[in-house]
Amino acid sequence: MPDHDVLIVGAGPVGLLLACLLVQEGLRVAVCERRKEDDDRTRAIGIHRPGLEALEAAGIGDAVRAQGLRLEGGEVRSRRRTLATLTFAADRPVLILPQPRTGALLRARLQSLSAEALILGCDVTGIRQTAEAVHVTADAADGRRELSAAVVVVADGVRSRLRDDLGLGWRPRTGRASYAMVDVIDSAPGARAVLHCEPEGLVESFPLPDGRRRWVVRVSEGRGLEGIEDFCAAIATRTGVDLGLPPDVRPTAFVAAQHTAKRVHRGRIVLLGDAAHEVSPIGGQGMNLGWVDAVRLAERLARSAPARMPDLTAYDRQVRRSASRAQRRSAFYMSMGAPAPATTVRAREVLMRTLGSAPLRGWTAGLLTMRGL
Structure with missing residues (x-):
């Protein structure tokens, strides 16, 4: 029998959220994080409605609301003129909270659920899959460790070494x-x-x-x-x-930049978050999309008996489809902020005025707040 039902590689906000969801379902979970100290880089700051719903499912929704700043809306300007003004509706809030604070809330929640789940200073160096389990080799402070799990989730970020070792591909998409x-x-x-x-x-x-x-x-x-x-x-x-x-x-x-893995799972091994898809932070959708994926994955893993091979074919398609939509939106946002000659600037100013007009304002705000993802 494997040591764990699920082993997660990477204790970023996406990996931690998945761990919380799985422990709440009664699964035996371990999270291996190569860093010994917390990552204090501000990085992602925006929490959209789908992300907030995921955080609520993990049990920290109220804490995030208490610490976060609610973004009322925004303005788009060009050449010292306001082209569009948007207000975010109450049913599609956007909260601003630096990633270290969100991560701290998730770590505290996980520790309250399972004090032994998070293993810091544990660098996973190899993965070997068999019919019954996934065997993991890791370097830790107390020496080399050998761990096993029914499922391994790779959530070690954009520069994932394990994704490359698994040969799951990393395809560039428009937008850089x-x-x-x-x-x-x-x-x-x-x-x-x-x-x-x-x-x-x-x-x-x-x-x-x-x-x-x-x-x-x-x-x-x-x-x-x-x-x-x-x-x-x-x-x-x-x-x-x-x-x-x-x-x-x-x-x-x-x-x-933007990339997508050609596949997000191979047998009992699954990619999650930035290891599965890189979405430009312009538009603030990458971390939130990872949380949405984590909720979907947790539902599938919880429905499977711990030692049974989960069927992740539909999940794989859904993840890549949502990532593709988010990347198209982000590529558009990036194009609106690219250096451009006068003729292009005038054309995009007309487009931005149109998107911010009364008939389209609500639709535009929905795109910016991850509606449909």
């Missing part, structure tokens, strides 16, 4: 751009986002809890900003906003 961002004290705290779709490239401004705000600037591929002075200068040139940040603030550079 480079950005730099900083989180700073907000001189005029609010609850609305502003997107500047400028000829020189996108500038985003998102409110954060505790009177802070995130600024994101699109930069040329392969070329970052030299420092905070260049970052502030880019914002001032494109939007007219003078941040006046101190010289010791350092922008964080990142590349937004």
